[in-house]
Amino acid sequence: MELRHLQHFVAVAEDQHFTRAAERLLVSQSGLSASIRALEKELGTPLFVRTTRRVTLTEAGRALLGEAERVLAQVRSAHEAVAAVQGVLRGTLSLGTEQCIAGVPVAGLLAAFRRRHPDVEIRLRQAGSGELADEVAAGRLDLAFAYRIREDTDQLRSVPLAGEPMTVLCHPGHRLATGPAALTPHDLADEVFVDFHPDWGPRRVTDAAFARAGVRRTVSLEVNDVHGLLDLIDENLGVAVVPRHFRHKRASLTSLPLKDSPETAYETVALLPPAAAASPAARALMALLETGSG
CATH class of the missing domain: 3.40.190.290 (D-Maltodextrin-Binding Protein; domain 2)
Structure with a gap:
């Protein structure tokens, strides 16, 4: 199983369309289709139900999606960790937040982060606490600022903030x-x-x-x-x-x-993956928050 197969699979699952996924990945549609077929052949089961308008995940596809996202997140984190050791923080910071949470000046914090780490692309999305927790646990977000809604798990931990x-x-x-x-x-x-x-x-x-x-x-x-x-x-x-x-x-x-x-x-927390799996960008943002540099 190759990483590109997982990357292609996740893109098609997100877009529910081969053409749109191919355009986003900058690959040919035939190449993308061949990649998905190779993955399905290796796993011995269809991953998508294909129609003329869109594609949807099969039960096997849904089972694979969460694991594929976690694997890709770990690979990104490994690349970013190596870059951090070399003295440059690169990659992407994917942050989630509820609106108007207490104790976290999100805009000022991100501005301070950008000044210190201009080579890191910042991505921000707003959602409810339950959805944000699921996104962090699945590796789709590096961290999130939200309300504490559950106990810590193997995929998710909460750091109290306010x-x-x-x-x-x-x-x-x-x-x-x-x-x-x-x-x-x-x-x-x-x-x-x-x-x-x-x-x-x-x-x-x-x-x-x-x-x-x-x-x-x-x-x-x-x-x-x-x-x-x-x-x-x-x-x-x-x-x-x-x-x-x-x-x-x-x-x-x-x-x-x-x-x-x-x-x-109302208890505001930072939702993070386990310490060993936290991305360098997430650690850098938390360090800024803890020192009040935002």
Whole structure:
């Protein structure tokens, strides 16, 4: 099994199309098809279901994809480690992050990283914490800044960065704005909620807090961006439970602490592969963060 076969396989799996994958890889479509056929012959099973419009993974293809991505990530890390020993950090830094996480100035951190390591290409994507954890574990991301959602595994570890309590945001004309100085989930039982997708860290924290309190909560207004959430609250269309630093993003809104238990806190972590598998770029970024150079 050759590395190029795995590279070709992963590209076709990502694009679900031979022509697009060939164009991205700068190879001929016939050469790409031959590479996939050679891999299928070696493994003794089809990896794709081919149609006139797209290709999809077979069960065997899905099983291979995660392993192929991990192998390719390890190969990239090996190349980058050799370059680092030679005194030059090269390659790619693939970073994931949730929006507006606490304690990590992502833009400033990446700017400082680029100044120190101009030969490293930076790639950034935003997603929910669950998806980011899966991407790091699979080797598709070097690291991610997210909410702690699971215990460490052989493929994933969490480095604590910051923590903060949750707060209730509402319109200043809302009945809660003149109510108790701090609120419990029971105080919010009949409210209309604005919240993020269930994969986002703040949503996970809030869902868990209400479940512990035995309070049923319905999210009527679901968004995938912070500004959309703040706009809906600003129009008095609902309330939200969010990490405390959100209150500084819209001064016109009223912020009230949420009383629950010590578990009701948003903990920001860096999600990384095992220390031995971390890329030189990921280690360099974490070193910058730890020294406050961002």
